[in-house]
Amino acid sequence: MKALVLSGGSGTRLRPFTLTSPKQLVPVANKPVLYYVLEAIAEAGITEVGIVVGDTADDIRAAVGDGSRFGLDVTYLRQEAPLGLAHAVLIAREFLGEDDFVMYLGDNFIVGGITSLVEEFAAERPDARILLTRVSDPTAFGVAELDTDGQVVGLEEKPEKPKSDLALVGVYLFGAAVHDAVRAIRPSDRGELEITDAIQWLIDGGHDVRSTVISGYWKDTGNVQDMLEVNRSVLEGLEARNDGTVDAGSELIGRVRVEAGARVCGSRVVGPAVIGAGTVISDSYVGPYTSIGENCLVEDTEIEFSIVLGESRLDGVRRVQASLIGRNVSVTPAPRTPAAHQLIVGDYSKVQIFS
Numbered sequence: 001m002k003a004l005v006l007s008g009g010s011g012t013r014l015r016p017f018t019l020t021s022p023k024q025l026v027p028v029a030n031k032p033v034l035y036y037v038l039e040a041i042a043e044a045g046i047t048e049v050g051i052v053v054g055d056t057a058d059d060i061r062a063a064v065g066d067g068s069r070f071g072l073d074v075t076y077l078r079q080e081a082p083l084g085l086a087h088a089v090l091i092a093r094e095f096l097g098e099d100d101f102v103m104y105l106g107d108n109f110i111v112g113g114i115t116s117l118v119e120e121f122a123a124e125r126p127d128a129r130i131l132l133t134r135v136s137d138p139t140a141f142g143v144a145e146l147d148t149d150g151q152v153v154g155l156e157e158k159p160e161k162p163k164s165d166l167a168l169v170g171v172y173l174f175g176a177a178v179h180d181a182v183r184a185i186r187p188s189d190r191g192e193l194e195i196t197d198a199i200q201w202l203i204d205g206g207h208d209v210r211s212t213v214i215s216g217y218w219k220d221t222g223n224v225q226d227m228l229e230v231n232r233s234v235l236e237g238l239e240a241r242n243d244g245t246v247d248a249g250s251e252l253i254g255r256v257r258v259e260a261g262a263r264v265c266g267s268r269v270v271g272p273a274v275i276g277a278g279t280v281i282s283d284s285y286v287g288p289y290t291s292i293g294e295n296c297l298v299e300d301t302e303i304e305f306s307i308v309l310g311e312s313r314l315d316g317v318r319r320v321q322a323s324l325i326g327r328n329v330s331v332t333p334a335p336r337t338p339a340a341h342q343l344i345v346g347d348y349s350k351v352q353i354f355s
Helices: 033-043 057-064 085-091 115-124 178-184 195-204 224-236
Strands: 002-007 048-053 073-078 101-105 108-110 128-134 142-146 152-157 166-174 209-213 218-220 251-253 256-258 263-265 268-270 273-275 280-282 290-292 297-299 302-304 313-315
Touching (some): 002 033, 033 057, 033 108, 057 073, 073 085, 085 101, 085 178, 085 195, 101 115, 108 166, 115 128, 115 209, 166 195, 178 195, 195 209, 251 256, 256 268, 290 302
Parallel strands (some): 002 048, 128 209, 256 273, 280 297, 297 313
Antiparallel strands (some): 101 166, 108 218, 142 152, 142 166
16 A cells, blocks of 8 residues: 655645745644654555645655655655645556555644554455544535445535535545546536545445544644644643753653753743753743744743744743744844823813723
8 A cells, every 4th residue: 555645735724834834844742744644654554655745845855855764765746736635646646556545634633543544444445435523614624424324425525504514534545446536527616626526426436435433633734723732632642751951940840851952941841841952941931732842942931832933032921822933933022112191181071091
């Protein structure tokens, strides 16, 4: 079995961060989301991976290389424009050949990996298997309709009136029949070749399409709130470790990881939290579910439930929470200006002013 990883999206919901870096490389617990995807693929025993890239191809190549650090053999496949998930399968035809494959969206995060799903698919050999999860707003996703026996009977992409609350998770498993499907369908109203249309083509043609409803944690890390939630979930499994320097005036509470070269001085860090390599935490409070990237300075500041990317500085800020702060950012207090009220008040008035 091979893997097809989609890393060509522009990440408009994560702007301004994705104006300078691909969304798949925004770090969670100080590691890019894409790395978790590649690690899950390697753990499943898959070694041949095609990564579909677009305008951010150079960044993805620089971060992943030839894949050897993950135990993978990576081939890059250029998609000239974001023309849909089925289009990604279409351009990957030569790489995939007749092999079964797992298609994994590079900005999706699934706790527990995909090993059992890959093993089950290899043993049963259906034409396709989709992963589903229940969501509160199905209109934002591809949605599946199941019959009373749990069989997939219909799929819709971002429907106005969903027939169920079962959304497609960004992991799909396919046999070779999907290549006929992606060639047969036509672009949707969005101008894209939808993978939901390709799977529907398989269903209508009598192919064996199965589903698995997952109850574990899944997130599409397409916006800031989801990034923070994934960061929280990953940090829940963090093991405490101190490879840096923590002075006598500091306190580490709970699961805190201090990476090599980091220094904690006169500060309190409450886990789960990770302090990146070369970062200095001074006279500050770092609260739970916080990831501070490499070579940052956090001084006289309180921060929690946040992600701070590398080379950034927070100095004299109270208080930061539920925030995503990019690379090479400086956050400092605004200069104080004299406060004054200008009043033009008529006779016999009564004025109350908050001072």
